Amino acid sequence: MLAAQVLVNAAVLGCLYACIAIGFSLVWGVLNVINLIHGSLIVLGAYLAWGLYQWIGVLPWYVLVVAAPLFFAIGYLLQRLLLNKVITAPVLVTLTLTFGLDLILNNAMIYFFKADYRKLTLVPSLGSISLGGVVVPVDRVIATAFALVLTGLLYLLLRRSRVGRAVVAVRLDHDAAVLMGVDVKSIYAIAFGLGAALAGCAGVLMALIFPISPLTSSAYLGKAFVVCVLGGLGSVSGALVGGLALALVEGVGAVVVGPSYATTLSFLLLIVFLIVRPQGLLGRKGFE
Amino acid sequence: MTRSSIALAVLLAVLALLPLVGGAYALRLGTIACMYAVFALSWNIVGGFLGYPSFATAAFFGFGAYATGVLMTLGVPLPLALVATLITCLLAASVLGAVLLRLRGHYFAIASLSLVEVLREVVNNATDLTGGGMGLNIPLASNSSVLGDALFFFYAMWIVLALTAAMVIAVSASKLGFGLACIRQNETAANMVGLNTTLYKSIAFGLSACFVGVAGGIYAAWVHYIDPSDVFDILYSVKPIVMALIGGLGSPLGVVCGALVYLGLEEVVWRNYIQIHSGLLGLLVVLLLLFLPHGLVSLRTRLFRRKAGHA
Amino acid sequence: MPEILSLAGVSRHFSGLQALRDVSLGIAGGEIVGLIGPNGAGKTTLVNTVCGVTPASAGTVTFAGRDITRLKPYQAARLGLARTFQIVQPFAEFSALDNVATAALFSQPGQSLKAARENAREHLAFVGLDGQADQPASTLTLAMRKRLELAKALAMKPKLLFLDEVNAGLNSAEVEKATALIRQLAAGGITIVMIEHLMKVVLNVCTRIVVLHNGELIADGAPRDVVRNPAVIDAYLGQQYAQRHGAHG
Numbered sequence: 099m100l101a102a103q104v105l106v107n108a109a110v111l112g113c114l115y116a117c118i119a120i121g122f123s124l125v126w127g128v129l130n131v132i133n134l135i136h137g138s139l140i141v142l143g144a145y146l147a148w149g150l151y152q153w154i155g156v157l158p159w160y161v162l163v164v165a166a167p168l169f170f171a172i173g174y175l176l177q178r179l180l181l182n183k184v185i186t187a188p189v190l191v192t193l194t195l196t197f198g199l200d201l202i203l204n205n206a207m208i209y210f211f212k213a214d215y216r217k218l219t220l221v222p223s224l225g226s227i228s229l230g231g232v233v234v235p236v237d238r239v240i241a242t243a244f245a246l247v248l249t250g251l252l253y254l255l256l257r258r259s260r261v262g263r264a265v266v267a268v269r270l271d272h273d274a275a276v277l278m279g280v281d282v283k284s285i286y287a288i289a290f291g292l293g294a295a296l297a298g299c300a301g302v303l304m305a306l307i308f309p310i311s312p313l314t315s316s317a318y319l320g321k322a323f324v325v326c327v328l329g330g331l332g333s334v335s336g337a338l339v340g341g342l343a344l345a346l347v348e349g350v351g352a353v354v355v356g357p358s359y360a361t362t363l364s365f366l367l368l369i370v371f372l373i374v375r376p377q378g379l380l381g382r383k384g385f386e
Numbered sequence: 387m388t389r390s391s392i393a394l395a396v397l398l399a400v401l402a403l404l405p406l407v408g409g410a411y412a413l414r415l416g417t418i419a420c421m422y423a424v425f426a427l428s429w430n431i432v433g434g435f436l437g438y439p440s441f442a443t444a445a446f447f448g449f450g451a452y453a454t455g456v457l458m459t460l461g462v463p464l465p466l467a468l469v470a471t472l473i474t475c476l477l478a479a480s481v482l483g484a485v486l487l488r489l490r491g492h493y494f495a496i497a498s499l500s501l502v503e504v505l506r507e508v509v510n511n512a513t514d515l516t517g518g519g520m521g522l523n524i525p526l527a528s529n530s531s532v533l534g535d536a537l538f539f540f541y542a543m544w545i546v547l548a549l550t551a552a553m554v555i556a557v558s559a560s561k562l563g564f565g566l567a568c569i570r571q572n573e574t575a576a577n578m579v580g581l582n583t584t585l586y587k588s589i590a591f592g593l594s595a596c597f598v599g600v601a602g603g604i605y606a607a608w609v610h611y612i613d614p615s616d617v618f619d620i621l622y623s624v625k626p627i628v629m630a631l632i633g634g635l636g637s638p639l640g641v642v643c644g645a646l647v648y649l650g651l652e653e654v655v656w657r658n659y660i661q662i663h664s665g666l667l668g669l670l671v672v673l674l675l676l677f678l679p680h681g682l683v684s685l686r687t688r689l690f691r692r693k694a695g696h697a
Numbered sequence: 698m699p700e701i702l703s704l705a706g707v708s709r710h711f712s713g714l715q716a717l718r719d720v721s722l723g724i725a726g727g728e729i730v731g732l733i734g735p736n737g738a739g740k741t742t743l744v745n746t747v748c749g750v751t752p753a754s755a756g757t758v759t760f761a762g763r764d765i766t767r768l769k770p771y772q773a774a775r776l777g778l779a780r781t782f783q784i785v786q787p788f789a790e791f792s793a794l795d796n797v798a799t800a801a802l803f804s805q806p807g808q809s810l811k812a813a814r815e816n817a818r819e820h821l822a823f824v825g826l827d828g829q830a831d832q833p834a835s836t837l838t839l840a841m842r843k844r845l846e847l848a849k850a851l852a853m854k855p856k857l858l859f860l861d862e863v864n865a866g867l868n869s870a871e872v873e874k875a876t877a878l879i880r881q882l883a884a885g886g887i888t889i890v891m892i893e894h895l896m897k898v899v900l901n902v903c904t905r906i907v908v909l910h911n912g913e914l915i916a917d918g919a920p921r922d923v924v925r926n927p928a929v930i931d932a933y934l935g936q937q938y939a940q941r942h943g944a945h946g
Contacts (some may be wrong), residue, residue, distance in 0.1 A: 132492045183676055188441040189491045194627055197674045201624075208660055225683050316620070320503065337640025361507045365500045371499070372489050561802060563808060568788055568799050575786035578748070579853060580804030631865035 104353060106232050108345040110242045115301065116341030117245035118318055119325035120252060120334065121296030127331050128269045128289040129185065133195040135176075136201040136297050137319030139169065143301020144310045148218045158218065158306050158361040159244055173294025177287040184246055185286065190208040200315070207312040225285060241303040252292070253334045265289050317361075324364045327371050390639040391555045396640065396687045402544055405537055412634025413536040417608070418533055419649050422629065424601045425549045426641040429626035434636040436535060436587065438487060438560035438571030442498035443598055444622035445505050450475055451606040451617040455524045456515055459609065468603045475599030476592045484584055499623070504562055506618035521613030533607040539608045546604065550597040557593065566590055621664060628667070631674050634687025700759075701726040701857055702747070707756035709739075709746050709912075716742040718912040719756070724857075729879070729889045731903035731920070733896075735933050737886050739912040741783060744859045748780055749773045757774040761856060774804050779855035781846040783862045783892070787834035793845055797821055801853035811882045813852075817839070820848040824878060840871045847878065858882065860891040864898055876902055900924070908933060 118140060125133045143165055150156040150164075176199065184191050186353035256262035267275040268285045276282055308314065321344065329340025344364060351363040402415045425443055432440040452472050457467035466512045486497050492534075509516045516522055530538065565586045568576040576584050606612050625648065633644025651670065658664060699824055702724040709717040716739045724730055732740050746750045747758055751769040758766045765773055779800075790798050793858055798815035802808050808816075821827050824844040829837060834845060843863055861878070864872045876898055883889055893899050899906060899920065906923040908916040910932040916923050 107462030110545065126492070127527055154595055180676065189495065190433070190627070191675055193439060193492070194624075194631070197624060198668040198675070201664045201671070205662055205665030205668065209665070281426045316503065320500060323500075326511075358511050359507065362501070365497075365504045368500065368663065369485065369497060372493055373485070413738075564795075564810060565803065567791070571788040571790055574750075574788050575788065576799070576803075577750075577770040578774055578780060578782075578786070579800040579849060580771050581799070582769075582771050582803075649869075685864070 100353070101206060102232050102347045104231075105346075108233060108342065108349040110238050110345075111349070112342030112345035113338070114247045114300075114303065114307070114341070115321055115325050115344055116302045116337045117248055117296070119322040119341060120249055120337045121293035121300070122319075122322035123326045123333075124252070124296070126326060127292055128265055129177075129181075129286050129375075131181065131185070131192045131196065132189075132314035132323075133290075133293060134193065134319065135200040135201035135203060136293070136322055137315035137317070138200050138207065138312070139172070139294055140301035140304060140318045141207060141312055142203065142208075142308065143169065143298035144218075144305040144308075145301075146298070147209065147305035148216060148310055151218055151220075157220075158219040158302050159240065162244065162248075162299050165302050166295045169298030170291040170295040172291075172298075174287045174291035176294070177290035181290065182283060182286065203314055204278050204312050211312065213311055213313055215258050215313075217309050217313045218305045220306075221369045237306045241306045244303055245300070248296065249334060249338065252296065255292075256334070259317075260287060261285075265292075267361060308321045320361065320364065324368050327368055342355075390637060392408050394551055394555070394639045394642060395644040397639070398544075398548055401547075402541075403416065405540065409535055410463045410536050413533075413540045415649070415653065417536075417540045419481050419541045419646060420540070421601050421605065422645040422649050423545050423642045424543075424550045424593070424597050425622065425626040426629040426633070426645040427547075427554050427638055428598045428639045429556065430630060430636065430638060431566075433558065433627065433630060435558070435566040436487075436590050438587075439491070439495040440498045440594070441592075441620070441623040441627075442493055442501050442595070444618055444620055445498070445501040445600040446475060446479065446595040446598040447605075447622050448502070448505055448509070448614070448618035449478070449595075450602030451612050452509055452516055452522070452602075454603025455522045455606040455612055458524050459522065464603075464607050468600050471603045472596050472600050476596040480588045480592030480594030484588040487587040487591060488584075497541065498621070502618055502620055502623060506614045507615045509618070516614075518643065519614060521611055521616075522606075524610050524612070526610065528589075539604060542604045543601065546597055546600050547693065549636065551642070552556075553593060553597070558638065562586065621667065624667070624671070628671055628674065631671075635638070699726060700724060701761055701885045702890075703759045703880065704747070704759050705759070707743075707746060707753045707758060709742055709751060711751075713814035716912050717746060717753075720909075720912075720914050721756075722907060722914060722917065724888060724890065726856075726888050727883070727886065728905055729883050729891070729903045730907065731899040731906045732890055732892045733894070733899060733906060733933060734909035738909040738933075740909055740913075741861060743909065744780060744861060744890075744892065747773070748778055749857070757812075761777045771803070774853060775806075777803075777854065777856035778859075779850035779857070781843070781850050781861055781863055783865065783891065785839070785842040785846050787837075787842055787845060789833065791834055791850075793821060793826055793834055793837065793841075796834050796845055797848045800849040804853035817848075817852055820852045823851065824848045825874070837857040840867050843867065844874070844878075847875075851869040851882070855887055857888045857890065860889065862892055862894065864893065864895055868869050896924075 122133060124138045125131055129131055145160045146165055147158040150161050151158065181192070181195065181201070184195055220237065226233050226235040227239065258264055264275070264280045264285050265288065267280055268277065268282055272282065321361070324344050325340035328343045329336035329338070347363065347367055351360065354366055394413045401416065401419070404412060408416070421583050429440060429443055451473050453471040453474055454467045457470060458464060462470070484496060489497055512518070555636055563574070565581050568581060569586060573583055602617060629644035630641045632645070632647050633642070634640035655666065700723045704720055704722045707717055707720045708715070720743065724865045732743065732905055734740055742751060746753050747766070749768045749772065753766055757764055760776060760778060763776065765776065788799060791799070794814060794817050797820050798810065798813040801816040802810060818827065818830065821830055824847050826841060826844055826848060829841060834842065837845060847863065864875055868874065868903035871897065879889060879891070891903070903920055905918065906920050907914065907917070908923060908929050915932060916926045924934060
């Protein structure tokens with residue numbers, strides 16, 4: 099019974115992890131930038147959901163409609179105005195720049211919202227589903243469903259739309275894309291915008307489940323990174339596989355060594371993977 | 387000794403004269419200045435000489451603070467505890483370096499960043515030894531007056547700085563330094579001419595850790611109380627990078643100057659804005675990277691080139 | 698002359714791709730061996746496998762009587778195995794002199810930096826780069842960088858030297874010069890294995906030719922015999938070459 103519960107929890111959590119990681123993976127794959135502000139954007143998304151629910155009672159899943167364009171605009175502008183200036187610089191520079199931006203945003207959130215943990219509690223509560231002894235809260239199920247929808251939407255966007263194909267082209271072969279007349283600068287901005295939009299939406303969904311605080315941003319960022327490494331960089335299916343794998347390892351680890359060693363466990367997993375299988379579980383490059 | 391090494395030695399000698407002119411406040415600032423300079427010089431070994439973007443400074447600092455702190459609560463005298471910290475830090479980081487420095491670019495950066503989180507978690511969990519999240523009270527190292535105490539810790543930190551500087555100067559003039567520069571420029575070729583890159587990287591990581599650890603130990607004894615979120619603060623990892631960006635990557639004299647300038651900014655500009663301290667640091671980082679092309683020019687031509695210099 | 702390098706049943710695969718298939722080969726001291734074959738035949742993989750960059754998946758490599766199959770590149774280098782790269786690999790910020798000094802410094806234990814630099818001067822002079830000793834490697838022309846690679850390899854005091862397309866991208870005068878250097882090295886007692894696409898150079902310099910195709914050894918012998926071998930003509934040289942060659946010889 100415990101095994102079944104652990105598996106179901108892992109499946110639910112895994113989809114959420116994939117949703118956290120997918121935007122991060124897109125930016126990393128297309129721009130070759132580790133976007134350290136990703137975690138704080140997720141938290142900002144969570145605050146947006148929390149605030150709108152507190153003020154005017156908008157249910158989180160409706161907030162997605164506002165969050166997506168809003169965060170896209172934030173990401174697009176960040177890339178166009180700031181990141182674009184150093185995009186060809188060495189790793190240390192792009193990394194440190196996004197770190198600086200993260201410090202600003204995170205500090206701003208601490209300043210305005212304080213560091214206390216807040217919880218978005220739906221009234222009335224949605225309760226939970228129980229199936230053969232396995233219990234899952236309904237809000238988790240809803241968040242998971244939306245996480246899958248978002249992931250699917252990104253997949254379709256990249257696969258079907260013109261812009262999506264251009265993003266994929268830049269990802270797979272930057273130089274060839276330039277030769278084919280793709281405006282790489284605007285593709286970079288769009289990819290970064292998409293990454294931010296996904297972060298914001300993921301944050302909205304997280305608000306349903308986890309406590310909200312600026313202090314949680316580094317945990318989200320860490321998860322995103324581990325998922326990318328596990329699943330392989332830059333594919334939607336990779337993010338899903340990576341998310342599920344991480345959630346499973348965490349779930350089993352919590353039972354075996356206790357939940358307080360979660361970070362250490364995923365770090366060890368990360369190092370082992372980077373050294374033994376750097377191409378990730380699926381071992382494929384590129385977006386669909 | 388090169389000219390810049392001599393200049394560095396002179397700068398340190400001048401710093402040692404600080405107690406002649408300043409009181410308790412100046413000594414406190416001087417102690418932090420020495421500590422920051424130790425960070426910057428140490429980071430520069432891996433970040434500047436070797437060219438790997440390391441975010442591990444806070445891990446070494448926190449580790450050193452706790453190693454010394456725990457030893458002192460067990461009754462070990464401060465000097466002995468510091469020597470033990472130095473050796474443990476050197477060995478542990480060398481072993482870790484052999485593993486972590488197999489990773490490159492983003493991967494290494496993130497692995498070094500998560501090292502901080504891991505150590506914080508481990509210390510948080512090892513409640514019996516470290517007090518966990520409640521923090522650790524550290525016995526007084528001396529029974530002298532407030533000013534005497536300030537003087538003691540200033541010189542302790544200054545000695546660590548002097549040792550670090552001597553080590554860095556020795557490294558940059560040695561076969562080791564030459565080898566690190568080779569690895570930075572072309573790791574494959576370095577391996578092919580018979581350079582044991584794993585060994586060199588591992589030594590570099592160890593050397594960049596040990597004095598930061600000792601500085602952490604002195605800090606712990608100085609403030610008498612540490613807790614995981616204080617000493618494993620990721621800002622300790624970022625500050626040396628900012629200092630190096632200010633002063634010019636790779637040059638020991640440059641990064642020490644960067645450390646002093648940074649401390650000046652920290653004190654003067656945002657001493658009064660404690661609530662937005664990290665935000666202002668972020669702003670400084672962003673402005674530096676975007677509008678200080680001088681640091682970037684040298685960085686671009688000398689470090690982590692994405693493409694080797696094809697004509 | 699006894700064998701200096703021998704490969705016994707060496708295979709290497711990269712996730713599904715068989716780059717080397719059961720290659721067995723003995724090279725005697727003092728030989729100048731030409732390693733030829735079409736693109737993707739496994740020539741560079743062979744060099745990488747011997748040097749320890751991509752260790753063999755199966756089989757053993759013996760060098761100067763020692764099993765070196767599992768050695769790391771730097772260990773192989775210290776035993777006297779040197780190589781040049783098809784794509785030159787200089788330390789771009791270093792001067793030409795320091796580039797060569799690294800090789801002397803790290804390949805021989807107990808070398809001091811000062812001694813290594815003095816050593817390097819001789820090798821630079823040998824390849825004709827003494828005039829550029831203090832220039833950063835990034836400012837040298839391609840031909841110069843190729844010679845710098847050679848000087849670096851020589852500074853390692855190799856017993857066996859792999860030359861990976863040292864002539865690619867050079868004009869004919871530069872090729873002449875490089876060929877003369879290679880002869881001189883061989884006369885000095887260094888065994889040479891060269892990957893080379895210019896058949897003129899191969900036939901001119903080599904005492905023996907080894908042909909790889911799809912990771913397999915398909916011919917091995919005296920140059921005159923190998924170029925008449927139908928399998929080699931089929932796989933690599935092509936009919937045109939055979940006709941031309943037949944007309945001349």
